[in-house]
Amino acid sequence: MNKDALPEIAAIVGKDSILTAKEDCMCYSYDATNQKFLPEAVAFPLTTQQIARIMDCANRHKIPVIPRGAGSGFVGGSLPVEGGIVLALTRMNRIVNIEPANLTATVEPGVVTGDFQQEVEKVGLFYPPDPASLKFSTMGGNAAVCAGGPRCVKYGVTKNYILGLEVVLPTGEIIRTGVQTLKGVAGYDLTSLFVGSEGTLGIITEIRVKLIPLPPAKKCMLAIFPRIDDATVTVSAIIQARITPSTLEFIDQAAIRCVEDYLKIGLPTDAEALLLIEVDGDTETITKQSEHIKEICLQQGAREVTIAHSKEEEEQLWKARRSISPALLRLNPHKINEDINVPISQIPEIVRRITKIAQKYQLINVNFGHAGDGNIHTNLMINKDNPEELKRADQAVREIFEATLERGGTISGEHGIGITKAPYLEMEIGAQNQAFMERIKNLLDPNRILNPGKLSLT
Ligand SMILES: Cc1cc2nc3c(=O)[nH]c(=O)nc-3n(C[C@H](O)[C@H](O)[C@H](O)COP(=O)(O)OP(=O)(O)OC[C@H]3O[C@@H](n4cnc5c(N)ncnc54)[C@H](O)[C@@H]3O)c2cc1C
Structure with missing residues (x-):
């Protein structure tokens, strides 16, 4: 990393808000995949302006920047696979407002989802998206992957509740997308571009969400x-x-x-x-x-x-x-965790097919999930030190994805692509859409500094 960059970033956030010692950075080197990539520094910004200045600096010095919420992702999305600076957003954890009269609220990205839900429920309102990680995952992380959860069968996923965002682009510009109102169609739907972009197009610094009445x-x-x-x-x-x-x-x-x-x-x-x-x-x-x-x-x-x-x-x-x-992670921290999603009518068939594929490759398989919306979490309990078993698991995953796509499904209902599903993304979206994603990425991030190595982007 360019030597001038770190002092510049330390001056922006303050020396108490940056970590550079290896033992400190280790804590930000992994997520729920249990893969590890050590960052060169971890910065804890407090404001959008600080993030804009950090991005401007990183862009000039061509340094990778990796946005991170709670690091609870299942696909390696917050891992610094090419080194660089982890931007830990957990200190930007203010609920800016809850407006019962407008059925909206605005939060900073580091707010823990479960805490936010408790606050809105105090005034008789409801924010339904409920990833099972809601006690620790953040609103910014949920927005960046478009998290789902058990309640999605009735209430939909995170994107169905986001009205607008404040985003810092990789070049340091600040933009605001969407509306203050419950609906609005002026211009392209830029909010949707950033929701689910897994921290590859911009850093979400504020989120405006829609609320509904709390069911009695x-x-x-x-x-x-x-x-x-x-x-x-x-x-x-x-x-x-x-x-x-x-x-x-x-x-x-x-x-x-x-x-x-x-x-x-x-x-x-x-x-x-x-x-x-x-x-x-x-x-x-x-x-x-x-x-x-x-x-x-x-x-x-x-x-x-x-x-x-x-x-x-x-x-x-x-x-x-x-x-x-947690029980599966305790048993096997290196398990392979997929979250395929099929049309609801295909669930009996896909569960049978997954079981047969696991048997064919002699793998222990555990299935659970949000079956009401067709989302099955299939876990292969592999031994990471057995290369032959790992090869069998790779083949099994490919076959599970093929079977899912044949039945009109998707390879990820809610966890995202990150690094673990990157080799399979083109199977679903095709070469043309992959190339289109590259063009969008180049437009917003010409120096390819924001969260590199994710979503199969080159
Ligand atoms: C026990 C457990 C249960 C889980 N259950 C569910 C579930 O039911 N449903 C579900 O969908 N997921 C689930 N997950 C996965 C995970 O919790 C979600 O993906 C969650 O949304 C990640 O939030 P986070 O704050 O931990 O984000 P991180 O893991 O830190 O980051 C996730 C991605 O978002 C990006 N990112 C984070 N913050 C920002 C930001 N402010 N701006 C731009 N990009 C950002 C990161 O770069 C990364 O690509 C579970 C995980 C665990 C460990």
């Missing part, structure tokens, strides 16, 4: 299925019954056993699958809907359906679902 009540239930096929068919059956649950989560036997081993909470380890289902709305409607869903589950082969009657019982049912990722 919800009901949560757990259905236990002796046969996995019956559980996946039930997902479609519920949707076809014209009920839209607020969550419809699928957990296979390997995931049940893994969580039980971790938490010891008496999960039915003999069951081949569980469905965790929640409905929300007014009390009368959700009572009817939960009874109807229970009936569908039992008709489709569930051996037991438990409806939670208190907040504690509800928490207990959710505990298993929320613990899957």
Whole structure:
């Protein structure tokens, strides 16, 4: 890195807001993929103006800059694969405003999503996007990957709630996109260009979101299925019954056993699958809907359906679902985690196909996810020190993606592409779209300094 750049950046943020010692930088060298790339420095800006000056400096010196929220991404998006400076946005964590009269709010990028949700719920409002990482992931990281979560089946993903952004471009210019209002169509939809761009086109420094009224009540239930096929068919059956649950989560036997081993909470380890289902709305409607869903589950082969009657019982049912990722990471920090998404009607078929592919390549496979919107998290529990097994896993991933695309799906429902899915992006979007993405990147980032090596951009 150019020697003049670091003192210049230290002068911008202040010497207490920059790390350069190797042991300090190590803490910002990894994400939830557990891959490690050491940055040369980590800066903690506090304002948009500071970020604009840092980008201007980095652009002049051609230094890679990597935006980072909580570093909880599953695809290596915040990793400094070509070295450079990590821009840690966690100190920009102010909720700028919550405006109940306008049903909007504005936040800085480092606000933790769960904290924001709690604040808006205090005034009877609701911000639905709920990645399972909501207790630590940030609004900026969620916007940059367009995070999803269990509630997306009813409420949609992060992009459905973003009205406008403030963004610092790789050249240091500051732009504001979108509107202050709940709708607006003036000019190109630049907000959508940045949401989901995985920190490769600009640094999101402020996010204006739409809020909705908080549903007055919800009901949560757990259905236990002796046969996995019956559980996946039930997902479609519920949707076809014209009920839209607020969550419809699928957990296979390997995931049940893994969580039980971790938490010891008496999960039915003999069951081949569980469905965790929640409905929300007014009390009368959700009572009817939960009874109807229970009936569908039992008709489709569930051996037991438990409806939670208190907040504690509800928490207990959710505990298993929320613990899957940590339980799997504890068992195998190097697991391969994919998040394919298929049309809902294709879920039974894709789950069968994934199981066959894993068997063909002799790999242990764990499936769970937001089945209500077709999003299955499939995890291959590989031994990273066995090159032969790694090769088999690569082949299995390619076949899983092929099977997904054949069924009209996508290789990533919510985690993004980052580095881990970069080799497969063109399979889905084609060479022409990939070349088009390169042209957009060149326009905004002529020196290719912002988050290089991601999204298969050259
Ligand atoms: C236990 C666990 C459960 C998870 N569950 C879900 C889930 O249910 N749904 C889901 O979608 N994801 C889930 N994830 C993945 C992850 O939490 C999400 O992708 C989350 O949105 C990442 O937020 P972050 O703040 O950690 O961002 P980071 O991981 O730090 O960054 C993610 C990407 O965004 C970029 N970025 C971060 N901040 C900015 C910014 N201000 N401006 C521009 N670019 C930026 C980074 O460069 C990187 O490319 C889970 C992860 C874990 C560990």
